Amino acid sequence: MRVLVTGCAGLIGSHLVDDLLDLNYDVVGVDDLSFGKMSNLTLAQKSKNFQFEKLDVKDISKLNKQNRKFDIVYHLASMKKPIGGIIKSSKVIHDNYLMTKEIVDFSNSINSFLIFTSTSDVYGNSKNFSESEKITIGPPTNERYSYAMSKLISEQYIFNEILQSNLKSCVVRVFGCTSERAKLSWSAGHVPIFISNALNNREITIHGDGSQTRSISSAKDISYGLSQISQYMDILNNQILNLGTDEQTSVKEVAEYIVKKVSSNSKITYIPSKEVFGDYEEIVKRFANIEKAKKLLNFKITKSTYEVIDSMIRDFSNKDSIYYAISDD
DSSP, X not given: OEEEEETTTSHXXXXXXXXXXXXXXXXXXXXXXXXXOGGGGTTXXXXXXXXXXXXXXXXXXXXXXXXXXXXXXXXXXXOOSOBTTTBOHHHHHHHHHHHHHHHHHHHHHHTOEEEEEEEGGGGOSOSSOOTTSOOOOOOTTSGGGHHHXXXXXXXXXXXXXXXXXXOEEEEEEEOOEEOXXXXXBGGGOHHHHHHHXXXXXXXXXXXXXXXXXXXXXXXXXXXXXXXXXXXXXXXXXXXXXXXXXXXXXXXXXXXXXXXXXXXXXXXXXXXXXXXXXXXXXXXXXXXXXXXXXXXXXXXOOOSOHHHHHHHHHHHHHTOSSOOOOBOOO
């Protein structure tokens, strides 16, 4: 099996590459390194079955001709949530759509099965997080919805192409996950930032009152689930699938747990949601409904949220360099 992974140097992408290599697949990884880190590919680069290409996914058609035959294309590369004026929300929509279009065209041209990673953000304030439910997204006057909209547009484009062309594809909505490979920025979620700041006795800032719940799983569990889709392509074509944990933890209790766990002197402070998000409707609870993934993929979560946090604390504590969190939200 020959596989292409875009966003291969990112959090999930790098773990996915490791899992695919464990399946003895030949893997070509593409990343422009705008978010990913080559250090995440240290293990993969030891394998003779892995090849790295530094390339913008919007230019995927320029991929070396000898690398243009793949059984499966995993598209994980993505512009993240707008970063405090550095990355404009319009660019998030523009680039994510163009990357998807190019990848769809590329997959069609070589008859590859496309696995596209979307986001749980598309659900908004859902009660059930069911793959078949109607999606409601807030007013376009708030640019924070741009990331979710870019993913939803990409999903729609893919399903249109399944109907209108020969594309075979599965859309995976990924819920929160993390590991020791996460970037220290808001785009990677609150857990790595909280751990970094706690270890350095720096202030931990929570947006809102911290009662909002999130589902945080191990990125390794997510990547393993993605890798297993390669063995279930026949039944997962034209399907949407959630991957994540159904365990919920509040942002506040995670911060308090980390501070206590590392005996930190960090002060936990709170910023009203409206000051941060304006009229954006904060998601008050989030959990992954994985009943479909359990049934079709035999998907399982192997680590609880706190086991993931403990593992990251151990890893961060053993680093030679001092970690400093960078806010980009």
